[in-house]
Amino acid sequence: MGKVLFFDCFSGISGDMALGAFLDLGIDEHYFIEELAKLHVEGFRLDIRQSMKKGITGTSFTVILEENLHTHHHRNLYDIEKIIDDSALNPSVKALSKKIFRLVAEAEAKIHGKALEQVHFHEVGAIDSIVDIVGVAICMDFLGMPTVYTSPLQVGSGFVRCAHGMIPVPAPATLEILKGVPIYNHGIQTELVTPTGAAIVKALSSGFGDIPAMEVEKIGYGLGKKDLEIPNMLRICLGEKKKSRIS
Secondary structure, eight states: EEEEEEOOOBBBBHHHHHHHHHHHHHHHHHHHHHHHHHOOOOOEEOOOOOOOOEEEEEEEEEEEEEEOOOOEEEEEEEHHHHHHTSSSSOOHHHHHHHHHHHHHHHHHHHHOOGGGGGOEEHHHHHHHHHHHHHHHHHHHHHTOEEEEOOOOOOOSSSSEEEEEEESSSSHHHHHTTTSOEEESSSSSSSOOOOOOHHHHHHHEEEEEEOOOOOOEEEEEEEEOSOOOOOEEEEEEEEEEOOOOOOO
16 A cells, blocks of 8 residues: 555644654664755754653754854745755755745745745754755655655644744744644644644645554654643654555
């Protein structure tokens, strides 16, 4: 029936949680770093380590930016697409990376009432997003681009501070990306789904709902940065899709 990957977003999703989960699943770390280097983007290093949330072991993934990074520089979607196109990455990685980035840029353009080319990613945010988004595409390519299904997303609630001030959770861009996707919140007052996380599952997923009939072979846990009453992590399951049998 083919390989299938299930994103269990009981505590939301962000780019770093997705990459932590992929690496915890068994993506070769050296391969991942070598592929990421093909972007020729500088100004950061990676911190990848095993850690624990609520007694569950998983992988924490953090992009650490260099202190001397020029924070005044901005890139728009086309600048980022050129970085991707000029790289030595596989065509499938380039295509998926650009698909995810475009979802974020289109949502930001609509929310802020700007043309697509006027949406700028601050350099700090751009590097973070480039690593997260291209990294996810590298991991999907490593796995052979399995069919992806995703649970309903717990998005959180409350308010979060951004460059424009305090905005509601889910952030407007996140909610725009998640149109047509089942979302909910069980009383957690913090941002659980980032725009990058929303774009990743929107671009990858063939469907949203309960876990499909599958024979699970590997499980990965990507740890978030928040301390909540529930484990702040993303769980992904890789396996073989099976025909559903109801007795």
